[in-house]
Amino acid sequence: MATTQNLPSLQQRLLPQLAELGSSAHVSGIWPLETYYLGAIRFTIQDVVAYDLHLSNTGGGILLSGTVSADVQTECARCLEPAQLTIEAEVEGYYLINPSYEELDLADDEFVLVDDSGEVDLAPALLAAIIFETPQVVLCDQECRGLCPSCGVNLNEQQCDCRQEVSPGNPFSVLKDLDIG
Numbered sequence: 332m333a334t335t336q337n338l339p340s341l342q343q344r345l346l347p348q349l350a351e352l353g354s355s356a357h358v359s360g361i362w363p364l365e366t367y368y369l370g371a372i373r374f375t376i377q378d379v380v381a382y383d384l385h386l387s388n389t390g391g392g393i394l395l396s397g398t399v400s401a402d403v404q405t406e407c408a409r410c411l412e413p414a415q416l417t418i419e420a421e422v423e424g425y426y427l428i429n430p431s432y433e434e435l436d437l438a439d440d441e442f443v444l445v446d447d448s449g450e451v452d453l454a455p456a457l458l459a460a461i462i463f464e465t466p467q468v469v470l471c472d473q474e475c476r477g478l479c480p481s482c483g484v485n486l487n488e489q490q491c492d493c494r495q496e497v498s499p500g501n502p503f504s505v506l507k508d509l510d511i512g
């Protein structure tokens with residue numbers, strides 16, 4: 332799972348407001364997340380994460396659904412220059428109230444228990460949604476030519492003379508062949 336230090340909380344009161352079967356609530360706002368990681372890759376939120384969520388009591392628990400969106404900046408996987416992307420993610424979560432022992436035997440990563448405070452932190456569900464929608468490889472441009480594997484110049488900005496000198500054993504030489512065209 333991703334690094335979660337400095338994850339700003341997003342406390343939401345569920346009880347007693349949503350204690351009745353069929354009761355629901357709509358919550359929207361901004362979540363002040365600044366950065367997150369996918370593996371070792373850092374993503375910086377450009378402004379804020381906006382959320383638009385629906386909470387509804389389905390009987391044994393409260394179902395969370397809705398969307399989060401954010402403009403995000405990271406490093407281009409090829410040239411390491413800034414690359415932008417817009418994340419639009421579907422949020423889902425399930426907050427169990429008055430659980431039976433049978434329900435507690437279910438996989439415990441599929442729900443969160445609502446404790447006596449009646450509040451839950453929606454932040455982990457929002458982060459999970461954002462990470463799920465974040466691509467493994469982000470490029471500044473689909474046509475990005477990347478860095479020369481020999482001399483390191485940014486091939487989007489300048490040419491170099493070492494294209495013929497790449498040894499056949501260099502794994503980048505294979506990538507370069509694939510990029511032709």
Ligand SMILES: [Zn+2]
Nearest residue numbers: 407410471475
């Ligand atoms: Zn690039």
Ligand SMILES: [Zn+2]
Nearest residue numbers: 479482491493
């Ligand atoms: Zn070069």
